[in-house]
Amino acid sequence: MEKEDEFLFTYFSYISQQCFDKSKEHVEKEKPAKGPVTPYITFLNFLQQLGVSEKNYMEIGFMHNKQKSFLRKDNSLRATYDYMKNDLKKIEDSCKNQNRRLQNYCQNITQFINARINLVDLYDKMYKQALSNKHMIYKDFLNEIETIIQRHCLGFTDITLTPMKAVFSLECEVVQQLFKAMVELQKLRFLPSLALVHGAHARLAAWENRMQKETWKLGLFKNSPLPTLFLWLQKLKGAVLSKFSLYFHDILANQTTPMDMRHLCSRLHQDFYQKMVTFQRKYEAACVILLSDNQVSCDTADYDSFPIIVSYPPRSPPQLDIILKMISDTNELLTLKPITKFRSLVRTDSNSSFLEGVPQFYFQDQCTYCLTMVEPNIYFVILFESKKSEKDAWIDFSKNF
Structure with missing residues (x-):
């Protein structure tokens, strides 16, 4: 050189x-x-x-x-x-x-x-x-x-x-x-x-x-x-x-103990799953869900739980069909602004008899749905089993999640 x-x-x-x-x-x-x-x-x-x-x-x-x-x-x-x-x-x-x-x-x-x-x-x-x-x-x-x-x-x-x-x-x-x-x-x-x-x-x-x-x-x-x-x-x-x-919390959680999973997630830049858990417990939400609208290729999800990616509590809510219909009908979700909707439904008690002359029992299902799009075709939903105003529903959500 x-x-x-x-x-x-x-x-x-x-x-x-x-x-x-x-x-x-x-x-x-x-x-x-x-x-x-x-x-x-x-x-x-x-x-x-x-x-x-x-x-x-x-x-x-x-x-x-x-x-x-x-x-x-x-x-x-x-x-x-x-x-x-x-x-x-x-x-x-x-x-x-x-x-x-x-x-x-x-x-x-x-x-x-x-x-x-x-x-x-x-x-x-x-x-x-x-x-x-x-x-x-x-x-x-x-x-x-x-x-x-x-x-x-x-x-x-x-x-x-x-x-x-x-x-x-x-x-x-x-x-x-x-x-x-x-x-x-x-x-x-x-x-x-x-x-x-x-x-x-x-x-x-x-x-x-x-x-x-x-x-x-x-x-x-x-x-x-x-x-x-x-x-x-x-x-x-x-x-x-x-x-x-x-996104892959459930898959990762199956590879280790709950205690080790919490410890590993606590070391991340953001422990999003724990934020979901804390938010759900603090504000008594029925559930907090991250889901897709079936337009992505989810090659790792369990078919029975699809399209839910992760949720807390870890179960599929009975209102899932309503949530998916709401997502498909709400154009405002294309922006980053959260959307709050309230629905009141009358349901028949599934345990009541349908025989002639036997009275039918009904109950009213009142739910508030808070939705936002976090990725194209991936949505974040909070479900409250009560009526909430738009201001109350999100409860300073940006500070909690």
Whole structure:
């Protein structure tokens, strides 16, 4: 490896390990004390700027609300990367036919910056979608991350950028595995979901092992030596695992004791099943149910209990047919807003005689149904065997579940 290659390889090794102070010192040592400003000196100055931008990226600086105004330059991270591409182009043009090695560096780093911009755009879409009152279409995000992977699989392949290529691939694969898992969860496929969550976990562990963990002070994550973006992806994995534990609670519970199951679920990012139990007991709901509307391929559910995914108490309510009919007739469920409905039915006592001259006995069934869609074709239902107002029915539900 040539001296310049070795220098740049070490620089990108520091960047990939989150050692930004070391990368800055490494560049400073390479600069001559005096002399004319050559294209290579300009390139070294650029590397220091790149280190600052990479640290900002790992701190999720692209989420900061820095908007362009009439008299103010757009100083968002995405705009910074665009400015840096222009700087690289100038350096490349200044050394044409003179320093092909430097030209190659500029071209490869430009490819890397393009990949960064694509990821910034993806994360920005995810953030905006999470703030909207709409369901996230996991398949669309999966297609986008797979497009990014395919687009840049042959990019920035110079040996000097090998460390950055490795961590970029791990980051993309973590996102890919998690969105694949969410797609499989919507279809209630147990084994594919489990394998994909494990795949994301393994890649996060491999990425963490590459970090040397400089001292970080990152807002909400002050006590962690890991960068914010990495912690955010860890939390996303935790959220997917929590959803997995709810959707397949009954399957998992059959593999261990109730005490061990409660202990394992208590260590999750969110113990959704215990929240269901606590809510049902606290507000005396007849049942709390997660169910599908038969439009998904549930390859693991017991046919007799289908379409219920999980419920507490663990039984099928006699009002199940009413619930399914209500779901199919309620267009408002396409939004994230909960719907509350009250129904009063008169039923014949099944134990009364139908012989002529024998009186028939009737009773009134009054129930309040609270419904919301949590995934396309997956619904969350709370049933009260009494009349509740819309305000009372949900009882600050968002704080309890």
